[in-house]
Amino acid sequence: MIENNQTDYGTAIRDAFAYLLENYSDVFVIGQGLWSPWYVGNSMTNLDKEFGVDRIIDTPVSESACTGAAVGAAIAGMKPIVVHPRMDFMLYAMDSIVNEAAKWSSMMGGQASAGVTVRAIINRGGEQGAQHSQSLHSWFAHVPGLRVVMPSTAADARDLLIASVLSKDPVIYIDDRWLYSQTDHLKPVSELDLALEGPKIRRIGSQVTLVGAGFSAKLCAEAAELLATDGIDVEVIDIRILNPFNSAEIVASVNKTGRLVVVDGGWGNSGFAAEVIASVVEQLAPSSLKSAPQRLTLPPAPAPASSFLEEIYYTKASDVVAAVKAVLS
Amino acid sequence: MSLESDLTQGLIAESTHLDIPINLGNSSAEILLEQLKSMQLIRTVENKIAEMRRVGKIGGPVHLGAGQEAIAVGISKHLRKSDRVFSAHRSHAHLLALGSDPRALFAEVLGRSTGMSRGMGGSMHLWDQSNGFYGSVPIVAGTVPLAVGAGLAAKMQGTGDIAVAYFGDGAAEEGVVHESLNLASQLKIPVLFVCENNLFSSHMHISQRQPLQSVARFAIANEIRHIVVDGNHLLDVDRAAERLIQSARSGNGPVFIEAVTYRQYGHVDWRDDIDVGVNRSSEDLKVWKNRDPITRLSDALIALVPTIHSVISRQQSEISRDVDAAWDLAEKDPFPAANALLDTVYSENTK
Numbered sequence: 001m002i003e004n005n006q007t008d009y010g011t012a013i014r015d016a017f018a019y020l021l022e023n024y025s026d027v028f029v030i031g032q033g034l035w036s037p038w039y040v041g042n043s044m045t046n047l048d049k050e051f052g053v054d055r056i057i058d059t060p061v062s063e064s065a066c067t068g069a070a071v072g073a074a075i076a077g078m079k080p081i082v083v084h085p086r087m088d089f090m091l092y093a094m095d096s097i098v099n100e101a102a103k104w105s106s107m108m109g110g111q112a113s114a115g116v117t118v119r120a121i122i123n124r125g126g127e128q129g130a131q132h133s134q135s136l137h138s139w140f141a142h143v144p145g146l147r148v149v150m151p152s153t154a155a156d157a158r159d160l161l162i163a164s165v166l167s168k169d170p171v172i173y174i175d176d177r178w179l180y181s182q183t184d185h186l187k188p189v190s191e192l193d194l195a196l197e198g199p200k201i202r203r204i205g206s207q208v209t210l211v212g213a214g215f216s217a218k219l220c221a222e223a224a225e226l227l228a229t230d231g232i233d234v235e236v237i238d239i240r241i242l243n244p245f246n247s248a249e250i251v252a253s254v255n256k257t258g259r260l261v262v263v264d265g266g267w268g269n270s271g272f273a274a275e276v277i278a279s280v281v282e283q284l285a286p287s288s289l290k291s292a293p294q295r296l297t298l299p300p301a302p303a304p305a306s307s308f309l310e311e312i313y314y315t316k317a318s319d320v321v322a323a324v325k326a327v328l329s
Numbered sequence: 330m331s332l333e334s335d336l337t338q339g340l341i342a343e344s345t346h347l348d349i350p351i352n353l354g355n356s357s358a359e360i361l362l363e364q365l366k367s368m369q370l371i372r373t374v375e376n377k378i379a380e381m382r383r384v385g386k387i388g389g390p391v392h393l394g395a396g397q398e399a400i401a402v403g404i405s406k407h408l409r410k411s412d413r414v415f416s417a418h419r420s421h422a423h424l425l426a427l428g429s430d431p432r433a434l435f436a437e438v439l440g441r442s443t444g445m446s447r448g449m450g451g452s453m454h455l456w457d458q459s460n461g462f463y464g465s466v467p468i469v470a471g472t473v474p475l476a477v478g479a480g481l482a483a484k485m486q487g488t489g490d491i492a493v494a495y496f497g498d499g500a501a502e503e504g505v506v507h508e509s510l511n512l513a514s515q516l517k518i519p520v521l522f523v524c525e526n527n528l529f530s531s532h533m534h535i536s537q538r539q540p541l542q543s544v545a546r547f548a549i550a551n552e553i554r555h556i557v558v559d560g561n562h563l564l565d566v567d568r569a570a571e572r573l574i575q576s577a578r579s580g581n582g583p584v585f586i587e588a589v590t591y592r593q594y595g596h597v598d599w600r601d602d603i604d605v606g607v608n609r610s611s612e613d614l615k616v617w618k619n620r621d622p623i624t625r626l627s628d629a630l631i632a633l634v635p636t637i638h639s640v641i642s643r644q645q646s647e648i649s650r651d652v653d654a655a656w657d658l659a660e661k662d663p664f665p666a667a668n669a670l671l672d673t674v675y676s677e678n679t680k
Contacts, residue, residue: 060512064474068471068509072472072479072481072492076479100471107449109444145675169677
């Protein structure tokens with residue numbers, strides 16, 4: 001907790017865990033590093049001491065079996081959360097996520113489902129290099145059957161984690177260590193139905209629609225503040241739920257502003273920014289666009305380790321400001 | 330920790346051994362006759378599927394386990410409806426041994442809405458949770474960690490139920506199996522691992538894939554109680570399953586059966602596959618058919634009670650009649666509605 005009853009993003013995630021573990025006896029958490037403060041920031045502090053090591057299970061170095069076990073436990077009626085302190089290592093678990101959990105309901109005729117929550121943490125920067133840095137949300141958003149959630153605010157970090165765990169479907173819940181200093185005044189928990197959640201307008205504006213998910217939504221909000229000082233009025237939409245993707249709010253916004261800039265923390269080619277732009281241009285008449293939609297994504301290269309190259313690699317709020325000014329000129 | 334069976338895998342796997350009727354000891358003829366009936370039903374259903382696939386009535390691939398029936402029947406006798414069984418591509422026997430309805434299996438193989446997966450799965454994705462069958466899928470080893478998780482859930486739920494992971498010798502070459510064995514052992518999870526070692530993965534003999542032919546060596550490596558059995562010997566499987574399942578239910582952690590067997594059909598569909606595998610000769614196939622688990626059990630029963638011969642014959646005629654009737658009904662069943670395609674993807678749509 002910080003000043004003025006504000007809660008930071010990491011603590012908000014911990015609040016969600018505590019709420020779930022307190023109120024639902026079928027919730028348990030499994031993954032590497034859960035008994036150590038090293039791995040997950042302040043987002044799970046002392047949960048093992050409060051709720052016991054039988055429900056907060058730190059594991060062998062086996063991403064694949066642990067994720068598969070969480071999927072199997074979900075099929076057997078539990079509400080498991082499997083934690084991957086870095087999304088990069090989670091690639092070992094792709095079969096359990098993409099072939100098993102995502103398809104279980106369809107393959108079994110809708111009679112069963114794998115209501116597992118896979119918490120994937122984006123943890124990059126600080127000269128960590130190519131295998132400690134990836135944002136692979138677009139991969140998961142490609143797969144029917146998975147729900148893909150990226151909270152950008154502390155309130156969403158708590159409320160969407162609770163909604164993810166209570167959903168009967170498999171959910172990839174992606175949080176970002178670069179967001180852990182975000183704060184919100186949190187109201188008492190009110191459970192949301194994840195199936196009813198979607199993109200949300202964070203700032204109302206008229207000249208350009210600015211869209212992002214997770215940390216990119218924060219960049220959009222920061223850029224909007226900077227642009228406002230220059231008298232430029234942009235609308236900011238936080239995607240929040242990437243799959244199934246409901247584009248209605250974004251399409252309506254672009255129909256109003258006529259201009260679209262999408263910021264994405266992943267690569268451009270076949271990435272989520274392309275999905276947003278395609279969704280808009282296939283639903284709007286070309287005449288309603290005042291300029292060609294633009295996307296800001298990572299360069300098509302693995303993340304560098306050198307701090308000099310990192311500075312070039314990652315998108316900054318000033319890049320977003322420049323992109324917005326470019327579509328207005 | 331020791332190999333509990335006095336039969337070494339090498340002896341069991343040698344095709345010219347063990348083709349004699351099995352020793353029934355003092356087992357009840359009545360119970361054995363029931364188990365024989367279950368094996369006869371599975372064989373008849375699979376032969377029907379093979380024939381219907383051959384004549385083109387079934388559109389998708391079918392992986393038949395004829396010759397391996399004793400394993401599922403011996404194990405299922407010791408399972409409850411509340412246990413959680415997972416399997417892979419060659420799963421018909423595992424399902425039917427639990428008491429599933431052959432018509433629902435036929436309908437599923439035909440992609441009809443009355444199928445056990447409502448026509449959405451076909452032969453390779455089967456589901457019958459009311460009988461304890463939690464699901465089968467064809468990704469090799471895909472369900473092994475899932476069974477570990479279902480066992481972990483049973484442990485947390487405190488029900489005394491166990492999970493079962495059926496897999497083949499090929500799956501033992503997948504990394505996730507080793508992670509699963511380690512995890513289950515470390516967390517003392519009530520799961521029975523059943524490796525049906527039929528010596529072949531697709532076209533490749535195990536000697537072309539692994540330096541040693543006994544898969545139970547991986548149980549030893551993970552401190553898991555295990556027994557290697559002749560998978561074509563119903564009583565051998567039955568006795569091993571009884572001991573190991575009781576151990577798992579009592580909270581002693583995972584257990585492992587390696588059942589050495591042989592599939593009488595090829596990897597997929599009705600053919601013999603004697604032309605695609607390096608070590609699968611027609612001579613081998615003939616010798617293994619002499620070790621047929623159904624013949625060995627029925628011969629032993631007849632030797633014990635000669636008059637049982639007519640009971641077994643009558644049993645077979647009734648099964649054949651019922652299986653034909655079930656097929657005829659399934660063939661007339663409707664396909665899934667078009668909206669099933671999208672409505673089954675998320676559970677919110679299927680409320």
